[in-house]
Amino acid sequence: xxxxxxxxxxxxxxxxxxSGAVAPELVDGAAEVLVSWGLVPVLGASAKGKRxxxxxxxxxxxxxxxxxxxxxxxxxILCGRGGYGAVRIVDQLNFKGFEASPKWLIGFSDITILHxxxxxxxxxxxxxxxxxxxxxxxxxxxxxxxxxxALFGAPTDFTLTPCSLNRAGEATGELxxxxxxxxxGLRGTPFDIQPKGKILFIEDISERPYHIDRMMHSLKLxxxxxxxxxxxxxxxxDIDEDASFxxxxxxIIASAVxxxxxxxxxxxxxxxxxxxxxxxxxxxxxxxxxxxxxxRFEYR
Numbered sequence: 001x002x003x004x005x006x007x008x009x010x011x012x013x014x015x016x017x018x019s020g021a022v023a024p025e026l027v028d029g030a031a032e033v034l035v036s037w038g039l040v041p042v043l044g045a046s047a048k049g050k051r052x053x054x055x056x057x058x059x060x061x062x063x064x065x066x067x068x069x070x071x072x073x074x075x076x077i078l079c080g081r082g083g084y085g086a087v088r089i090v091d092q093l094n095f096k097g098f099e100a101s102p103k104w105l106i107g108f109s110d111i112t113i114l115h116x117x118x119x120x121x122x123x124x125x126x127x128x129x130x131x132x133x134x135x136x137x138x139x140x141x142x143x144x145x146x147x148x149x150a151l152f153g154a155p156t157d158f159t160l161t162p163c164s165l166n167r168a169g170e171a172t173g174e175l176x177x178x179x180x181x182x183x184x185g186l187r188g189t190p191f192d193i194q195p196k197g198k199i200l201f202i203e204d205i206s207e208r209p210y211h212i213d214r215m216m217h218s219l220k221l222x223x224x225x226x227x228x229x230x231x232x233x234x235x236x237x238d239i240d241e242d243a244s245f246x247x248x249x250x251x252i253i254a255s256a257v258x259x260x261x262x263x264x265x266x267x268x269x270x271x272x273x274x275x276x277x278x279x280x281x282x283x284x285x286x287x288x289x290x291x292x293x294x295x296r297f298e299y300r
Contacts, residue, residue, distance in 0.1 A: 001174065001282040003124045004076075004102040006153035009038030011075040014068035015131065016044035017055030019110040020083020022131055024048040027080055029135025034078070037148055044068055047080055054085045062089040070097035075104070076151060080131045082109025087185060090114065095121045104151060106130070108276065109205075112178030115281045116191040119176060126150060127178055127270065128278030143276045150278045155299055158277065161267040162293030165254040169263030171230035172286045172300060175279060177201035184215040187222060195227035199287055201279070202253075203234030203271030209242040209249055216256035225257050230287045231264045232297065235271030263287050265295035 007013075013034050015027055027048050031041035046064035049056035056064070068077045090113050098121070105114055105125040118125045128147045133140040146156050176193060177183065180202045186192050193200070204212065219225050236249050247255065250266055257264055265287060269277045280299070289295040 001119070001122055001124050002102050003280070003283075004104045007039065007075055007104070007151045010040065012040045012042050012073055013076045013078055014042050014044055014071070014074045015047045015078045015080060016064045016068050017046045017049060017080035018061050018065045018089065018114065019055065019079070019085035020053055020081050021050040021055045022048070022080035026131045026135040030078065030131035033134040033137060033144070042074065053083065055080065058088050061085065062092055065089070066093060069093070069095070072101040077103060077105045078130065079105070079107030079111050082107065082111055082130070084110055086110050086113040090117050090191065093117065099123070106147070108270070109179050109272065110182060112182040113186065113191065115178055116183070116186060116193070119282045120191060124280050124282035126278055127281045129276050133276065140274045140276070143274060143278070147278045150280070155280055155283070156277060157296070157298040158269060160265050160269070160295040160297065162295070163250070163266035164293060165250055165264070165266055166289050166293040166295055167264040168289045168291045169230070169261065170286070170288045171199060171263050172284070173197045173199040173229040175199050175201065175281060175283050175285045177232070178203070178281070180204040180212065180215050181207060184218055187218060193224055195224045198228050199230040199232065199285055200224070200228045201232040201234060201268055201270070203236065205237045205239075205272040207236070207239060209239065209245050209247070209252060212236070212249055213245070213252045216253060220256055226260060228262065230262045231257055232268040232287065233264070233266045234268040235273045235275070237272040263289040265289050265297070268297070
């Protein structure tokens, strides 16, 4: 996988919103943070756009993202927010300019779609905080400061908080994943996961426990869960546990992979929380889970 060049002071960073509309003040706040890092924010036409729930029409958002991907003077692309909408334009993107001049694409949640598409072109990207977190840096300091370090060449290794459902083992592989619901929506498409030799990470928000069970079993029935080399489970936020189901969300996930022997680690510090630490999608990483539940994630 090709790793885009790390940033240096004076580099231009485009802010675009390929999915949902984002409050203009959050875009401005994110731009101020980029300036404080010595970078030059360039606001795309969609950055503050609004068309219903989207940041402009499909055509407007596509054109804006395509501009940011093609312009060789842009060295990174910060997505304004997730929400919904990238699936409506992803198949129309042209990657020739992006392949000729790779740059960091930054985002999570609905931006999982773009990470998946970029990885199919053999380029790494950055799963991490977007405009809201940068604008509210005080409440997201660890994640935002880690994002800055990652962009400038010092991605963070993690020691994970132990969990009783962790499964011991060691694995290496290419890190792929993101939002579980979004990945579920990509099943059977050209952007579906290619699982062999991959370490998969998942997170989600506001889903019913039985929906999570359905999605995990889709990955299982499709051969994804039997083929990966390891599983990292991030935050599953704003979810009401369902006593009638008989399992917690963590237990649902653990049971879906119970028959396999690769390492599994919960409490991976990313998702729809303030502890949304950046990780390089497509990077070669290692995962080691001890018998006592302690886990370590490192770049290789």
